[in-house]
Amino acid sequence: MLYPTPIAKLIESYSKLPGIGKKTATRLAFHTISMEDEEVAEFAKNLLAAKRELTYCAICGNLTDDDPCAICRDETRDETQILVVEDSRDVTAMENIQEYHGRYHVLGGLISPMNGVSPDDINLKSLISRLMDGQVTEVIVATDATADGEATSMYISRILKPAGIKVTRLARGLAVGSDIEYADEVTLLRAIENRTEL
Structure with a gap:
């Protein structure tokens, strides 16, 4: 089905996000056009602010809004x-x-x-x-x-x-709550290698 150009472009924009398929992008686009104008404006403002105001810490490379980041400043x-x-x-x-x-x-x-x-x-x-x-x-x-x-x-x-x-x-091994029978060989090997004393 062909959508009007504005919604087709919105669907295309949402589709560029990782993990968002065509159906989800369509759902998000239709939800967006059903929102109040103020909500959409706030959403757009937050997108632009995240893109414009965030940077990477010059020391550690962490995403931050204040360079250096809070962790690097913490003495x-x-x-x-x-x-x-x-x-x-x-x-x-x-x-x-x-x-x-x-x-x-x-x-x-x-x-x-x-x-x-x-x-x-x-x-x-x-x-x-x-x-x-x-x-x-x-x-x-x-x-x-x-x-x-x-x-x-x-x-x-x-x-x-x-x-x-x-x-x-970092130690590797079985995740909490996992079953041994479903673990792959590498995971089991890591679990044996990184065993701890009880």
Whole structure:
């Protein structure tokens, strides 16, 4: 079915968002046109503000509205540890558990030879610069348990270990509530390797 041009363009815009298919984009577009003008104006204002007012922290690469970010400005954080993550959503996830009190470094992606993403394409140079002052004693790599995440963690380990910096990886294994019978071999292997004493 052909829609009038304004709604067709709105559907097309929503379709560009990750995880939004044509049906969902159509539903969102029709919902948007049913909203009050003030709600739509507020929605548009929030979209523009997020795009215009957010930047990446010059120190850690985290998404922020104040550079440097609040975490990098916090003098109570442990400066001897840096937790390396793929993106800002991972920082939020770690902060939500309230157990990690060190610094962060956001890569802004993962090394992915299959997709043409090399170490030069992600935020690695600034990580190495941050380690030059000798304060950091441990880098904790917290990339996803995917081929790209593993490739990135191995690369980071390979370039940092000669400098005498301890490089660790988040433990991998069975998720809480998962069934052993449905776990893949890599997950089971990681669970055995990272077992803890009771």
